[in-house]
Amino acid sequence: MLNIALPKGRLGDDVYRRFSAIGFSCAAMENEGRKLIFRDDEHDVSYLLVKPSDVAVYVERGAADIGVVGKDVLMENKPDVYELLDLGLGRCRMCVAAMNGWSEDISLPLRVATKYPNTAREYFSRQNREIDVIKLHGSIELGPVLGMSDVIVDIVETGTTLKENDLSVRSVIAESSARLIVNKSSYHFEKERIDKIVNDLKEVAL
Ligand code: PRP
Numbered sequence: 001m002l003n004i005a006l007p008k009g010r011l012g013d014d015v016y017r018r019f020s021a022i023g024f025s026c027a028a029m030e031n032e033g034r035k036l037i038f039r040d041d042e043h044d045v046s047y048l049l050v051k052p053s054d055v056a057v058y059v060e061r062g063a064a065d066i067g068v069v070g071k072d073v074l075m076e077n078k079p080d081v082y083e084l085l086d087l088g089l090g091r092c093r094m095c096v097a098a099m100n101g102w103s104e105d106i107s108l109p110l111r112v113a114t115k116y117p118n119t120a121r122e123y124f125s126r127q128n129r130e131i132d133v134i135k136l137h138g139s140i141e142l143g144p145v146l147g148m149s150d151v152i153v154d155i156v157e158t159g160t161t162l163k164e165n166d167l168s169v170r171s172v173i174a175e176s177s178a179r180l181i182v183n184k185s186s187y188h189f190e191k192e193r194i195d196k197i198v199n200d201l202k203e204v205a206l
Pocket of ligand 1: 137138139140141154155156157158159160161162
């Protein structure tokens with residue numbers, strides 16, 4: 001049985017459609033409910049629905065053989081897994097953003113609100129800029145709005161959240177999209193089967 005960890009939410013729905021297109025459909029998944037694990041005995045796979053930021057944890061520890069996760073999460077946590085495919089879904093950019101009209105005081109450490117402290121530290125250390133990281137778990141844009149932080153490091157997809165809160169992008173750190181990741185020992189033991197899945201997914205993406 002191959003365990004596939006999918007991120008709950010819109011990205012997970014898009015990814016599930018890709019897996020359905022290569023023959024791994026699971027009718028029970030299409031009913032809205034609170035169930036978190038779905039077995040498809042016919043194809044010998046099961047789907048696990050997990051929090052997007054946790055997908056790589058399940059895959060790294062072998063609770064899932066395969067997972068789909070944003071590149072943003074991989075950059076932040078650097079799990080010890082193979083990254084085999086860019087699915088091209090969930091495209092967004094990791095950015096530094098600030099309030100419109102804000103100007104930087106370079107004599108002070110830059111206060112950075114973010115869900116991505118490692119990414120923020122790496123980026124600003126490459127710029128030789130001292131920072132004070134304020135770790136948040138959501139609604140990051142409130143940091144600068146309330147004057148708690150100077151900037152944010154966060155993902156920007158449509159730009160609507162920034163716009164509606166009077167912020168704008170100051171620099172782009174990296175592009176992100178959904179990646180297929182694989183547990184290292186699962187790949188060793190199931191290489192042929194996993195390679196076929198990867199190749200089939202590549203074809204349906206065309
Ligand atoms: C993410 C991100 C931004 C927003 C960007 O938040 O942290 O706030 O999406 O998307 P946009 O550019 O299309 O507006 P999410 O929706 O995950 O909620 P959160 O604030 O709880 O993290």
